[in-house]
Amino acid sequence: MSTSTPDVRATDGVDWPSDWLRATLGFLALRALSGGPSYGYAIISELERHGFGAIKGGTLYPLLTRYEAAGLLTTEWRAGDGGPGRKYFALTEQGRAELTRLSADWRRFVASSVHYLDPERPEKEISP
Amino acid sequence: MMQQTSDKKWFDELVVELRLRQVHGSAIGDTVASARELLRDTGQPAEEAFGPARDYAAALEFPAAPGHDWVRQALWPSLLGLLAFLLFNQAVTAWTQQELLLVSPAQLALLATPVVLVALLPLYLDAVVRRLWVGIAIAAICAVAGVLSAVVAPTQPSDAWLAIDPSPWLIGTALVMVVLSVRNTVRSSRAADDDEIIDPLSGTTAGTGAGARILVHVTNWLFPVLALAMLGLALALR
Known part of the structure; x- marks a missing residue:
């Protein structure tokens, strides 16, 4: 599982605009798997712990299913310790490359957005 | 207990929705x-x-088996069985009374009604599965058409459009029903049936209990059993 970053808000009941989550959940889920194979509830907990709110299974699983079909993930059922088994998702090389590409693109997009939204930025830069 | 009941209903709906999308049994499991x-x-x-089962099944976007697969493997044989059963019923009374089989156009049209309704099933299968009243209405139409076909059956050769020997029809349709039932029995007893819902951990299939197996065999032999009952009834009333 990915390591925690201390500057990320660990907030309960975060209610981000659904459009934002729809746009980012894909690579956030890939990031949650970058530390090794994981299962549905652990991925949801990881994302919630890092401030993205409680993602519903009805949102996460279709995404993971599409990624598996696209070759970004593999899945494996593992028997549980005395209980029912779990379905583990793991990044493929293609999935890891996609995560790297999307992360870089997203950082550039965020940098552009932050720069543009900066209230200290001179107004004349906004004019054409 | 309430949650278990509502979850069971939700899972039942999910399986039906995935089935309607022709999703492979192992993917459903x-x-x-x-x-x-x-x-x-x-x-x-x-x-x-997960939200409503129907929406979740749609969101998963599983690749579906080609839509004509189940039509070829299940619908056409069932349709042929139904047609054979209906023709057998027409022939059996004439045969037990050692008369010619008399046929009128109206009778044929009414007999064709259930066959056409079953043939068009792919067009409205979703509605039948999701709404009970649609299935009941279709069954009622078939039953009424069957009763009316008996009512309009000609009683005199002069009223009939066709007057034919019932024996070849009786034997031919009986053979068709038996051959189809044998085929269905062989198909359903094959271990590696693609249609089974397979648990990914245990590799076992759902619904493989003795009760389910008996039900499958009863369904496979439904038309021959009903035809035998009709033959017995016709002999008793002769």
Whole structure:
């Protein structure tokens, strides 16, 4: 599982605009798997712990299913310790490359957005 | 208990929705098992965690088997069985009374009604599965058409459009029904049936209990059994 970053808000009941989550959940889920194979509830907990709110299974699983079909993930059922088994998702090389590409693109997009939204930025830069 | 009941209903709906999308049995088993896994972890009701079963099944975007597969493998044989059964019923009374089989156009049209309704099933299968009254209405139309076909059956050769020897029809349709039942029995007893819902961990299939197996065989032999009953009834009333 990915390591925690201390500057990320660990907030309960975060209610981000659904459009934002729809746009980012894909690579956030890939990031949650970058530390090794994981299962549905652990991925949801990881994302919630890092401030993205409680993602519903009805949102996460279709995404993971599409990624598996696209070759970004593999899945494996593992028997549980005395209980029912779990379905583990793991990044493929293609999935890891996609995560790297999307992360870089997203950082550039965020940098552009932050720069543009900066209230200290001179107004004349906004004019054409 | 309430949650278990509503979850069972949700999972039943999910399986039906995935079936309607022609999703492979192993993918259905995997979907059900992974949904159950998350519900065990979160303690949420299924509807809360995944939304309506129909929407969840659609969101998964599984590749569907070609739509004509089940038509070729299941619908056409069933349709042929139904046609044979209906023709057998027409021939059996004439045969037991050692008379010619008399046929009128109206009778044929009414007999064709259930056959056409079954043939068009792919067009309205979703509605039949999702709304009970649609299935009941279709069954009622078939029953009424069957009764009316008996009412309009000609009683005199002069009223008939066709007057034919019932024996070849009786034997031919009986053979068709038996051959189809044998085929269906062989198909359903094959171990590696693509249609089975397979649990991804145990590799076992759902609904493989003795009761389910008996039900499958009864369904496979439904037309010959009903035809035998009709033959017995016709002989008794002779």
